[in-house]
């Protein structure tokens with residue numbers, strides 16, 4: 001059996017090194033950042049408003065609110081734009097029909 005060209009083996013080794021090393025370094029960096037992350041510090045530095053925004057953006061209700069412009073279980077009055085509870089016959093603000 002003939003041995004492969006040493007030059008080819010060397011080039012293959014370099015190629016594997018070049019492909020694998022950045023991947024491992026990136027994964028190492030992500031692990032490191034996850035370990036040094038301090039959730040308590042983040043929550044201490046965020047204001048109440050920012051916290052509410054983050055929590056809403058992580059919930060399904062927040063997503064629905066963002067897409068439809070209303071909170072779930074509510075309807076917006078077509079006349080005055082007031083928020084009314086779903087199932088109400090008329091707007092609490094102006095009395096127009098909603099639903």
Ligand SMILES: [Zn+2]
Pocket residue numbers: 077078079080081082091092093094095096
């Ligand atoms: Zn109204």
